Amino acid sequence: MNQPAHKCDHCKKAFQPRKIDQKHCSNKCRQAAYRKRKQRQDTKKPRPAATPLVVTVCDHCGGGFWAKTRRSRFCSTSCRTMNHRYMKIALQDALAALYGLPEGTAAELFETQPIVRLKAILSEVGLIYSPAQRAWIEPQSA
Ligand SMILES: [Zn+2]
Ligand SMILES: [Zn+2]
Structure with a gap:
């Protein structure tokens, strides 16, 4: 049987698919493509917003300072x-x-x-x- 040559989704080389839905020439390409897709998804995820800084007055010296949390008490x-x-x-x-x-x-x-x-x-x-x-x-x- 002579199936038409497919183009590997990853390396773009022509290959003979063994399965009708095979998209990659090798396991290596399949895994590489999967990793790439996963990476893209990861970067698409919105980064958690940085905790806003709050102006806090130091309990000890009374000076104002930028704190990451309201629980910070000292500059x-x-x-x-x-x-x-x-x-x-x-x-x-x-x-x-x-x-x-x-x-x-x-x-x-x-x-x-x-x-x-x-x-x-x-x-x-x-x-x-x-x-x-x-x-x-x-x-x-x-
Ligand atoms: Zn390939
Ligand atoms: Zn202080």
Whole structure:
């Protein structure tokens, strides 16, 4: 039997198809064509939109900066570190005031208690940390 020669969809060479719907001369061409088609589909997919930047005020220095998420609170790592340091100092003061602890005792708490627990104690009594005042305060006076 002498079927008419087909042109390979991929390499454009003439070939004798073994099946009536064969579009490619070889498996290699079939796979290459498939890859190409897939690639084209992939590039057609719309790229996810970039997250819009939001202007945020740094909790520590009060400077404005462009943040990728609203959860970003600090303009820099140093502000984050400094804020944490100040928060810890204020936490000591607040705990000392809360329990009437003598100086230095509150600092010892940090060696035995996880900081999250100490923060929880203060939030239980309704205090929040104000980075602007660098102190634990009652929310209404913020
Ligand atoms: Zn081919
Ligand atoms: Zn800052």
